[in-house]
Structure formats: structure tokens, C-alpha cells
Amino acid sequence: MSIIKINNLFKIYDGSQIEVKAVNGVDITFEEGEFTAIVGPSGSGKTTFLNLLGGLDRPTSGDVIVDNVNVWGLSGRKLIDFRLHNIGFVFQAYNLIPVLTAKENVEFIMELQGRSKQERFERTKSLLEAVGLGDRLDSRPNKLSGGQQQRVAVARALASKPKFILADEPTANLDSRSTETLLDIMETLNREENITFIFSTHDARVMNKARRIVTMEDGKILSDVHV
Amino acid sequence: MKSNILLAWRNLWRNKRRTLITVASVFFGVLLSTLMTSMQEGSYSSMIDNIVKFYSGYIQIQHEAYWDNKTINNTMTPTGELFELASSVREVTHTTTRLESFALASSETLTRGSLVIGIDPDKENKITELTKWVIDGTYFRPGDDGVLIGSELARYLKIEVGDTLVMIGAGYHGVSAAGKYPVRGILKFPNPELNKQTVYMELSNCQNFFSAENLVSSMIIMVDDQYDLKPAMKELKAQVKSPYTVMSWDEMHPELLQMVEGDRAGGTVIKAILYILIGFGIFGTVMMMVAERTREMGVMVAIGMQKIKLAGILFFETVFIGLIGVLAGFAGSIPLITWFYTNPVKLSGNVADTMIEMGLDPYMYFSWLPSVFYNQVITVFVMTAIVAIYPLFMAVRLKVHLALRA
Numbered sequence A: 001m002s003i004i005k006i007n008n009l010f011k012i013y014d015g016s017q018i019e020v021k022a023v024n025g026v027d028i029t030f031e032e033g034e035f036t037a038i039v040g041p042s043g044s045g046k047t048t049f050l051n052l053l054g055g056l057d058r059p060t061s062g063d064v065i066v067d068n069v070n071v072w073g074l075s076g077r078k079l080i081d082f083r084l085h086n087i088g089f090v091f092q093a094y095n096l097i098p099v100l101t102a103k104e105n106v107e108f109i110m111e112l113q114g115r116s117k118q119e120r121f122e123r124t125k126s127l128l129e130a131v132g133l134g135d136r137l138d139s140r141p142n143k144l145s146g147g148q149q150q151r152v153a154v155a156r157a158l159a160s161k162p163k164f165i166l167a168d169e170p171t172a173n174l175d176s177r178s179t180e181t182l183l184d185i186m187e188t189l190n191r192e193e194n195i196t197f198i199f200s201t202h203d204a205r206v207m208n209k210a211r212r213i214v215t216m217e218d219g220k221i222l223s224d225v226h227v
Numbered sequence B: 001m002k003s004n005i006l007l008a009w010r011n012l013w014r015n016k017r018r019t020l021i022t023v024a025s026v027f028f029g030v031l032l033s034t035l036m037t038s039m040q041e042g043s044y045s046s047m048i049d050n051i052v053k054f055y056s057g058y059i060q061i062q063h064e065a066y067w068d069n070k071t072i073n074n075t076m077t078p079t080g081e082l083f084e085l086a087s088s089v090r091e092v093t094h095t096t097t098r099l100e101s102f103a104l105a106s107s108e109t110l111t112r113g114s115l116v117i118g119i120d121p122d123k124e125n126k127i128t129e130l131t132k133w134v135i136d137g138t139y140f141r142p143g144d145d146g147v148l149i150g151s152e153l154a155r156y157l158k159i160e161v162g163d164t165l166v167m168i169g170a171g172y173h174g175v176s177a178a179g180k181y182p183v184r185g186i187l188k189f190p191n192p193e194l195n196k197q198t199v200y201m202e203l204s205n206c207q208n209f210f211s212a213e214n215l216v217s218s219m220i221i222m223v224d225d226q227y228d229l230k231p232a233m234k235e236l237k238a239q240v241k242s243p244y245t246v247m248s249w250d251e252m253h254p255e256l257l258q259m260v261e262g263d264r265a266g267g268t269v270i271k272a273i274l275y276i277l278i279g280f281g282i283f284g285t286v287m288m289m290v291a292e293r294t295r296e297m298g299v300m301v302a303i304g305m306q307k308i309k310l311a312g313i314l315f316f317e318t319v320f321i322g323l324i325g326v327l328a329g330f331a332g333s334i335p336l337i338t339w340f341y342t343n344p345v346k347l348s349g350n351v352a353d354t355m356i357e358m359g360l361d362p363y364m365y366f367s368w369l370p371s372v373f374y375n376q377v378i379t380v381f382v383m384t385a386i387v388a389i390y391p392l393f394m395a396v397r398l399k400v401h402l403a404l405r406a
């Protein structure tokens, strides 16, 4: 079943001299349980595309339909609430709230959702254990390595029980060992829990873990292959 | 809500030094303002206290026509009910009555116009401490038929204690008034005008002289201080009916009230400038706090935090700076002011000499009025609330995709 349908999506930035077609006519669908890499050189439009898809940046035209909801038909508080309940986010770096511990960062999103204390407590513990940080519950982000921080971010993204997780270059700031650990965790979650991941990268090793590879260039999809 | 406050609190201490410096500016502002206000209010109340104790009292009841036309024909009969009424008010400490009018005072060869004041010697002394101005002779004894006269008047009339003063004037409804009175004592007030014209008599003696049986010009009512005045006035105003009227010191001394208010306004301007400077300091800090966290704020809103909630956190951060500053300021100023309130600063030198000559205690008084403190809380709160508009605005206007690229 497709959970995301994208029709004729455009994002045009009006620069001072030239307009930039950051996303230039994209049509694509994503299925539940996919493990997709969006690849392409820097400036090809990956971040912009993921932002449009995640309800973070408004498209110039075109639709993003998630589970039969037209995302850009929502606005303001409703759009933020839609993100809270439907989409998990992992960004390139500095994902976490610096003044909260690993545990509190994960709990935070469930608190926003209004989940009970009991549920928050149990889920936080099991999620952080799942990403291999069961012993770092009370560490603040600045006491964690970059790779550990990204794992907490993945745990947080999962905590809200989203329909899918968007990760914009989640490994760009990591060394190769941390990169591998993070991807293994994501892959395991995808395989065992059927969590849908869409992540961008320009790293070939990361790309090769994906089971679907969408290549972008100049805001267009160049190729879309299932491997 | 709870987590918002927790987040705000922790955010506040991310840059400890900057927060402490900003808090310190509020601290010094509050400390200075409270001390200054306390000193001002303390000096006003001691000044008012001195002035009302000197003659007018805090409150007077008069015939309603008397204040505008102070003649003996506008006097009143102080009924027992009036006395009962006054003493039934909880704040009232003392009452007395006076009869005042003008008459000519003469010695053997010289004559001069004088203000004749009939008093109840005991009650009067409890309020105005008239005895302390007696520089020669003695104060009234019970049932005394003599007079006390101002020092300048005595000098002009070439009269001394033991001599006889002849008084001539117009009494109630134009009846002619005349009498001979032995001089019991000489009064020297700080005010030369009074020295030139006052003649004090025992009240019934004075009523006889003016043929004003049982009549008085005013009933003087004392309370402990300005702060007891309000409730006392409220009650008296409610109960005293025509043809009587109640006046408080500020109605009887409008110039004094004006002076106090003018001075208070001056102080307010200084404090306003102080707080505006502090406000800009807080604003600078808050601007930095917001600017350096743009990306973080972007992440929070991206993952699903409502902007209004983010705004709430930033608001609390701003208000906390003010709040900690105020609490620290009070921690400093309350002991200081309490000390100075119970141990007024003794003045010395010329200022002290002048004050003593004027019959004032040569001390600088401090006030412990609640408003000295809560005005600071209100000011700081309003100031931080205004400053907090900036982060609120920034939070509400946050563009997530741009913030994430910051």
C-alpha cells in the first residue's frame, strides 16, 4: 500500500537574480516498509525534496499525499500536529535538545503527543536499548558522540510511532564505524519492525544499504531503482 | 507547562556567565530603586508627620462653611456624638478642639493684631507638644486663666511673663470682646510668623472672651501615621454629615501634597531611566539567546512542537531573568531597608542644625511600605514582558526549513 504519493511537485526559489528550481517536477510514490535512499550531488535538491515531503517547506506547486491526507492542505497548528503524529525526523546534526538527557529527548516527543507517563517511561527505555544506548539514558547530548546522538535521534523519531521516518543525510557528520552502526540499526528496525525509512545521502557505502535508490539531479529524479 | 518551565530553566543556565551578568543588572536596579523609594517615602512621611503634628493634625472636622471663610460665625458646637464618633474609629489616637479668631493684643502702650487660639491644654499637648516651644514661664495649669504668647509678639509689646495682656476684638455675631489676661509663658516656634502673632488661651477662657459659648472652630483628630489615615478618613467621611465636614492633611496643605508628588515624580523618572537601561540589557541577552538557538528551535518545531509552546519557553526564560533579579534584589534590599527603618540614619552638620531649629528630628527615615517592594515587582515584570515580545515574535514567525539550514 502506498503511504506517500507525490504528484508533479515543484519548489522554485526566487533568488535575487536567478530563480532556482530546487525541486523540478517530481512524481513518485513510497510504499510501507520501504528502505529508500535519495542520492545525488550536493545541491541536487535532496534536502528541499525531503522538506516538502515532511511538511517543513511549502511547495510552489504539486501535492504531497500521506495516507490520503493532502499534507499541504494543512497549515499552521494542524500541520505541526500532523508532523508530530505521522512523521519521524532525523537531521544531519544537532538533532537533540541540548539541555535534555537522552531519555528526556526521547520522552519529549511523546509528551508533546500527550502520552501517559507510564508509556513514555517504558517506551523510552526499550527504544534506547534498541539503538544500543540502554546505558546512556541520563547523558546529555554533549556527553555523547556524534554517532550516539544520531542513534538517540532515531529513537526519538521512532518514539512517536510515525508512519515513516525521514532522515536528511543522517550520516554526513559521522565516521565510517558510526555510520555503519547507525545504518545497521536502521536496517534492523526496517526489517524487524517494518519501519519505513527515507534517507538522503551522497555516500556510496550508505546508498548501497538501501533497497530502493532514487537518484536526483537538478531537482529532477534521474533514476529510481529497487535492488 | 511543567516541562516548558524546566526547559526554560535549563536553557537559562547554558550560558551561566551571561545570565548572571544580566540578572546582576536587574539585582542592582531593584536594590537601588527600593532603597531610593524607601528613602523618599520615608522622608515624605516624616515630613508630613512633622507638619501635621505641628498644628493641623491629620484630620479635622469643621463646620462646612469654615474652611472658605474662617470667621467665628462659622464655628460649630462639638457635640458628644461627634467625640464619640471620632473615638469609635479604630485608627484614631487623639482628639482635641480649638477655637480660633483674631483680636487686638495690647500692653500698656503698644497694640498689635493677633491670632487667638483657645485650646484644651492637656489634649493639645498630646498632639502638638506645645510645651516644647515654651522658652520662658510655664505651660497652662488646669483651669488656667492666663495666656501664652509668641516671642516676637512679646518683644514688640515689651511684655514679659507675669505682665498683663489686654485683648480687644469682635466676638460671636459681632458682640464686642475685651479682657485682661496674665502672661504665663512665652512661646518660640520655628516659624517667625507664628511668633509674631499667636496668643494661646485655655478653651473655655477663650470661648468666654469671644462670647462663643461651647463653640469651636475645629476638632483635630490624630492617627498614628499616614497609613492609618486612609481607613480612618473613609470611616469618618461616611459618618460625618452636614453641617459638619471632614478634611485630611492633604486637603488642608495642598502645597505639601504637591511638593511630595513633584518629588515622587522626579524619583519615578530616575527609576524609569534606570529600568529602561536594564531592559535594554535584558533585550540584548534575549536577542543572543534566540539567535544562537535558531537551528534548535527549527528542530523542535519540525518534530512537532507548536510554536506557541516554544514561545512559552522563551517567555519563561526572559521572565526568569527578571524574577531572579527581583528576588536577589529583595534579598539585598529587605535586610538593608529593615535595618535603616529601625535605625534611621542620624544626620550631622548644617542640615542637622537646620532641622533641629525647625523642630525636626535630625534623622533620615526609611519607609517599609509594601509599595516600595511591589512596585519593583510590577515594573520588572512589565519590563520583561515587553522584552519577551521579541522572542515570542521570533518563535511565531520561525520558518522551519530556514531555521534548519541555520
Ligand SMILES: Nc1ncnc2c1ncn2[C@@H]1O[C@H](COP(=O)(O)OP(=O)(O)O)[C@@H](O)[C@H]1O
Residues within 6 Å of the ligand: A013, A014, A015, A020, A021, A022, A040, A041, A042, A043, A044, A045, A046, A047, A048, A049
Ligand atoms: N532557501 C533557499 N533559497 C534559495 N535557494 C535555496 C534555498 N534552499 C536551497 N536552495 C537551493 O536549492 C538547491 C537545492 O538545495 P538542497 O535542497 O539543499 O540540495 P541538497 O540537499 O541536495 O544539497 C540549491 O541550489 C540551493 O542553493
Ligand SMILES: [Mg+2]
Residues within 6 Å of the ligand: A046, A047, A048, A169
Ligand atoms: Mg542537503
